[in-house]
Amino acid sequence: MSARLAAIAPSATLAVDAKAKALKAAGRPVIGFGAGEPDFPTPQYVVDAAIKAAADPANHRYSPAGGLPALKTAIAEKTLRDSGYEVDPSQVLVTNGGKQAVYQAFAALVDPGDEVLLPAPYWTTYPEAIRLAGGEPVEVFAGADQDYLVTVEQLEAARTDRTKALLFCSPSNPTGAVYSPEQTAAIGQWALEHGIWVITDEIYEHLVYDHTVFTPIVRAVPALADTTVVLNGVAKTYAMTGWRVGWMIGPTDVIKAATNLQSHLTSNVANVSQRAAIAAVSGTLAAVEEMRAAFDRRRRTMVSMLSEIDGVVCPTPQGAFYAYPDVRGVLGRTLRGRTPTTSAELAAIILEEVEVAVVPGEAFGPSGYLRLSYALGDDDLVEGVSRIQRLLAEAE
CATH class of the missing domain: 3.90.1150.10 (Aspartate Aminotransferase, domain 1)
Incomplete structure (x- = not known):
């Protein structure tokens, strides 16, 4: 082995x-x-879309490795609706669940020896994906006394000349912590000033409570768009964990490189799942x-x-x-x-x-x-x- x-x-x-x-x-x-x-x-209207898609011979064949054009367009429209900024469908890559998006984001950005700042507690897959890409995860811990939210000062203390990227996850798995609009903007501005890439996992964006506001980091700091990869998917919002549809949004050159990797790794996501995802992201949030x-x-x-x-x-x-x-x-x-x-x-x-x-x-x-x-x-x-x-x- x-x-x-x-x-x-x-x-x-x-x-x-x-x-x-x-x-x-x-x-x-x-x-x-x-x-x-x-x-x-999974909501019935999503299941119905899948049933219809399964009967269509067009979905029985290979499709583009980067995702069905209709789904990429729907994700771009959903991003404008939910996150408040525009992306082109060419900036979207549809992946086999959110985990593939995580792996491919690090694979596309990280070289051997690069350090990735990893706020802890962190989701268990992040450090393994960083290591698989040849990078070194650098844990930045915030405990219960900080409501599990790291500060700019902590990130700055962990930064070195080898720091390539920051993993940012809000709302957080495993803690449920959510960074405020002000905290998000401060961290985003810090990353921008130091030329640090941001990989932001936003898969829990719609699950917030007590009038808490989810703040997309690219909306908080628009200038980060050229150095940020957004990870998301249908699993948590639409109860579709088993359908395996996630996505990456980022600069076109990064998305093109990750699409090339995916063309060799898995090729396209199952077409029936993609058709179901179109119904999900295009529908209401009821x-x-x-x-x-x-x-x-x-x-x-x-x-x-x-x-x-x-x-x-x-x-x-x-x-x-x-x-x-x-x-x-x-x-x-x-x-x-x-x-x-x-x-x-x-x-x-x-x-x-x-x-x-x-x-x-x-x-x-x-x-x-x-x-x-x-x-x-x-x-x-x-x-x-x-x-x-x-x-x-x-x-x-």
Whole structure:
């Protein structure tokens, strides 16, 4: 096996989800907080568009590697509608899900030895994609005391003459943190002044709460358009995780290079999925509003219940569908004869003792934290967190 692939860490979030599903299939009453996907079905109008597309022989053949022209146009129109700035369809590349967009963005921009500033906690795939491109992730950590939001001062302290790019994710996976318009503009202006590329993941753009405003970094700092790659997709907004449609938006030369890579890597995204995506991004946001209302209700319940646990600090997430409690106050205390010293050990105890699956902070950066998705039914959410409450109440 190549050293390059042998060095890749498996996706911790998918591993936790798979273990929870396996235990559940074996008859165990496991409740899983690991999955980063909506628990709602894809809107029916999107499914209907796919059914229609499947019957059309035009969709049974290869199509352009960079995406159906109609979808690229629809994404450009959606960007103007939702983000407030214009892009040409030639600046859009349709990918097999958001993960392919992440990988190809780093592959297109990063050379061996380049450093990429990576605010932590971060989504587990980012550092692996950076390393696959030959780059070096440089973690910039912001804890619960900062609501998991890094500052310009922290970024500047981490910058070197090898810094090539900044990964910017707002709303954030795993923390649910959302940068304010002012914070976004300050970070964007800092990147512009220092000639640093920005790779911005905006896949949770429509999942914000409490009157929080999502701010596209290119809208905040328009001059960044020539040195920014935007990552997005239909997975979270339209409950389409399994359809595998994402996209990149960026300068035409970067998009052309990434399209060339994709032509050898996978060729086109499945045409039926692309036709479904056209219906999704061209339609209203009524379906996502219904999901957002449910997520908001669950968010409030989860944060309230987690905050009742002695030793747990849980900032209120303003976006996405994750809570990211700080559990360092629980570590070092004895639970049913075991004394966890890391969040990975604590997560294992929670799964084994009360059959609740959570993702430890080690998957996203430093130990001492847990990620819980609230994209699951209300009853399961309350039961799962109640089990954690009862277990941690025993800590000595």
